[in-house]
Amino acid sequence: MTGIYDDPWAYELACSFRDVPAEVDVLLAWCAAHRAAGRPGTVLELAAGPAEHAREFARRGPAATALDLNPEMCAHAAREARRDGVGLEVVQDDMTRFDLGRRFDLIVTMLDSTSHLMTVDAFVAHLRRAAAHLSPDGLYVVEMSHPRDRLSDDPTVSTGWTVERDGVHASVRWGEPTDRLDPVTQIADDHVTMTITGDGAARVLRDVVPYRFWTATELDAVIRLAGGLEVVAQYGDFGAGEDAVALTDPGAWRMITLLRGR
Structure with missing residues (x-):
């Protein structure tokens, strides 16, 4: 029996229904709307798996880093980046304990990877690590499943x-x-x-x-417990400007939270 996370190629295939370039378009639009500096120069993807979003950012110019605990995922992400001819730093580490010694303009955790945080303590530790790695004008975008x-x-x-x-x-x-x-x-x-x-x-x-499973009110609680971060906006889908989808919209299918340092 082979685990899905131990086969990065299969995992990436399973998730190929996602339009990663379009999602990165929206992530950049959110940066333009919510960061004084606009476009990020540095990006960190946490629990990145195959690091498709980090690789897409790297194609567009920002210095991108992908962090994941699984060595197979890290190796796959590095191979695919080399194959695509893009620069990507890959780090094998835990999303609750990492310390990269620098800050980023944009940090993202995609595809409900926070569902791997099994306790309040783990989620709080994760948020504190993310806050410690945000630049003063940085954004942290967390994509979770919709409570519905x-x-x-x-x-x-x-x-x-x-x-x-x-x-x-x-x-x-x-x-x-x-x-x-x-x-x-x-x-x-x-x-x-x-x-x-x-x-x-x-x-x-x-x-x-x-x-x-994390509810919206639990997410609010762990943000408050972690300290150092505040909610900028929440969305129910990848859309910006006139295409933005409220978390309470009947068509919302994700719970996407934008955070910045206090």
């Missing part, structure tokens, strides 16, 4: 989808109906199954991924 996905009978994100890239087809199931959220810990063991077909062959990846 766990607190409603009408989730905004499907647990099953298909993707196709370069002649390879994959069907993904991330979570099963039997994967129940523990009402005390707010942790669910999400069963992941990914079937990849191409060139007449097929392989199946299976994994169990612990997922910690």
Whole structure:
């Protein structure tokens, strides 16, 4: 059995329904709207996995750094950056304990990677590390799942989808109906199954991924406990200006929070 996070190529394929260049467009628009200096010169992606967003930033000029705990993900991110001919610093470290000795204009944590923070203490430690690495005019953007996905009978994100890239087809199931959220810990063991077909062959990846659900009010609480950060704005999707989507909008499908240093 191979875990999904131990196969970065498969993980990147599973997430290829995301339009990373368009999302980076919006991240830059948010910087223009909420930073006096506008466009960031330095970017740090935390819990970066394949570091697709960091690599896209690097293509556009900012000095980009990607940090992840998984050595396979780090190696993959570095290889892909070299293949694309972009400069990317890759650091293997824990998102709750890292110390890079410098500050960044923009820090991002994408794809609900904060769901790997299982306790309030871990989330507070993470936010304190992020705050310590923000430049005085810096922004920290945290993308999380929308609370509707766990607190409603009408989730905004499907647990099953298909993707196709370069002649390879994959069907993904991330979570099963039997994967129940523990009402005390707010942790669910999400069963992941990914079937990849191409060139007449097929392989199946299976994994169990612990997922910690965070509510909007809990997020507010850990920000207050961490100190050093304040909320600038919250959005329900990647959109800026007239295309901005409020967190309370019926079409919102993410909980995206923009933070800056106090």
